[in-house]
Amino acid sequence: MxxxxxxxxxxxxxxxxxxxxxxxxxxxxxxxxxxxxxxxxxxxxxxxxxxxxxxxxxxxxxxxxxxxxxxxxxxxxxxxxxxxxxxxxxxxxxxxxxxxxxxxxxxxxxxxxxxxxxxxxxxxxxxxxxxxxxxxxxxxxxxxxxxxxxxxxxxxxxxxxxxxxxxxxxxxxxxxxxxxxxxxxxxxxxxxxxxxxxxGLLPFGASTEGQLTAAGGVPLPRVIPGVPAGRAFRSAHFLALAAAIVGFGIANSIQQHFPALFVERGVTLAVAGTLMSLMALTTVFTNIAIGTINDRRGTLTAVLIALAAQAAALLTFAAASGFLPLAAGTVAFAIGMSFSSVLLPITVMQLFGPRDYAAILGPAMSTLPAGMAIGAPLWGAVASSSGSYALPLLISAGVSACSALLVAWAIRTAPAFR
CATH class of the missing domain: 1.20.1250.20 (MFS general substrate transporter like domains)
Structure with a gap:
């Protein structure tokens, strides 16, 4: 065979x-x-x-x-x-x-x-x-x-x-x-x-076993596996994923406060701008790295690395003072950002399959800006009331950890759900 x-x-x-x-x-x-x-x-x-x-x-x-x-x-x-x-x-x-x-x-x-x-x-x-x-x-x-x-x-x-x-x-x-x-x-x-x-092609890596062809060898449409959108939206898996994405957005929105946060942690506004440029540059490499980890070690491993890096970055910012610790935290934060860019679409595919992928991906992705809309004013209010960004950073790290647990549960139990 x-x-x-x-x-x-x-x-x-x-x-x-x-x-x-x-x-x-x-x-x-x-x-x-x-x-x-x-x-x-x-x-x-x-x-x-x-x-x-x-x-x-x-x-x-x-x-x-x-x-x-x-x-x-x-x-x-x-x-x-x-x-x-x-x-x-x-x-x-x-x-x-x-x-x-x-x-x-x-x-x-x-x-x-x-x-x-x-x-x-x-x-x-x-x-x-x-x-x-x-x-x-x-x-x-x-x-x-x-x-x-x-x-x-x-x-x-x-x-x-x-x-x-x-x-x-x-x-x-x-x-x-x-x-x-x-x-x-x-x-x-x-x-x-x-x-x-x-x-007249197949997705790269798709199996051609049992593939029916028309005249000239052109592949005919196959039965598309996956979960119907209606069932997906009613599932605990979609609820867990949506909650995780909202949580990620809430925690990630702290970046909108980075200039003020970095100044509070002992650098000038010009240096804060340099740190933000460092973050943008780092994502060029971290997105490729996380994508490669996903292919070689699996989506669950890649997700846990990304969200753990975000939590570690937030804790580093809470304890840091000066350029080098802040730079280290910025690099780790850039790794975490790959969850929403690289891993979120892949996670949706892994949980629910290709059948109604577009119908499920849209609502899943829309929860990210909702989370960021909640987080940005929330962290500003908490920082103002507490007198520093330490408390928002600690809470954000905890939220990131909760998001990791939710996605991990959804991925681990997805085969039985499908």
Missing amino acids: TNPTPARLHRRHLATVAGAACLMVAGNFVFFGITILLPELATALGAELSQVMLYPSLQALAGVFAMSLLAPRLYRAIGVRAAIVAGAIWMVATLALSGVVDNLPLLYLAGFASGITYGLVTTMAASLLINTWFEERRGTMMGAVFAIAGFGGIAAGLVMPAVVEGWGHQVGFFVLAAVLALLVILPGIFIIRSSPGDV
């Missing part, structure tokens, strides 16, 4: 990785670019920065509902590729609109509108593509995609300040729209395909 023959790596598989990386580079460029534009935008509108900060908040709020309700239906109705192109066209238009508005209500409307398709054409689409095109090396490929994504943030930090200083926030928004068109719409048309079956 011969062993099943796994599908080989084809240039189309690698093209999909390149296309997914383009989506994530664009997403990071837009995310960091908007952050850089906001102070100039507030000045131009004669508004307080806190008022303009509602723009990204409304983007995130729209994303929660869109990833839960819109994205799975849109992917199913027209396919991932068409959804990426259509969603990017919508976002290009709304970013351009953001550059010409002259009052806060219109700005808020443009922000909410752009957030409807932001996650749909970036993080969620990239995750879905990699998990659809790869059965082997998912972690490695996901890690590579999110590692490359870091260069979008680096590019925004280098380009956008000069754009804003030289031409103002209006041109800045047009640049963001142009980058989105270049890195999302064009790859969506010319590179990305929704599934390997669209071009």
Whole structure:
């Protein structure tokens, strides 16, 4: 009896990785670019920065509902590729609109509108593509995609300040729209395909044993294994995963306080900025490393390493004083961030299978911004009332540990559930 023959790596598989990386580079460029534009935008509108900060908040709020309700239906109705192109066209238009508005209500409307398709054409689409095109090396490929994504943030930090200083926030928004068109719409048309079956291929590493073929040897659709979405949403496994993601988001949101936290721990604001740049650079390597660990040692091991690193980083920050301890904590925190980028989509696939993957992934991913929306103001309030960030850091470390236990239980019991 011969062993099943796994599908080989084809240039189309690698093209999909390149296309997914383009989506994530664009997403990071837009995310960091908007952050850089906001102070100039507030000045131009004669508004307080806190008022303009509602723009990204409304983007995130729209994303929660869109990833839960819109994205799975849109992917199913027209396919991932068409959804990426259509969603990017919508976002290009709304970013351009953001550059010409002259009052806060219109700005808020443009922000909410752009957030409807932001996650749909970036993080969620990239995750879905990699998990659809790869059965082997998912972690490695996901890690590579999110590692490359870091260069979008680096590019925004280098380009956008000069754009804003030289031409103002209006041109800045047009640049963001142009980058989105270049890195999302064009790859969506010319590179990305929704599934390997669209071009007569199988996912890389998929077994060809028992595969039926049509004339010319083209594989016919197979029965897709996995848990129906309705059953998944009613399960304790989805509840545990959602609670773990919310907990991770609550703990991870402490990063929005890093400048003040680092200054409190004995460095200048300029050094705090250096530490945050170190974190962004470190994620380029840690995403690849965690993805490789996932493929070689399993998802459970990779998840425990990531969440343990986040907890260790938070405890280090609570006890640290000075640059070197803070730098060590920053590197560990970057390892922890790979849970949401690299491991979350893989964990959803492992728990529930490919059958209704897109329908389950959207609601699961939408719980992350919900957790961060809870955590950011919570840690600010606790720090203000307690007089330092020590208590928020200790609580966040405990929340990270609880998230690790929940995901570990879900993964260990998943085979019996499926």
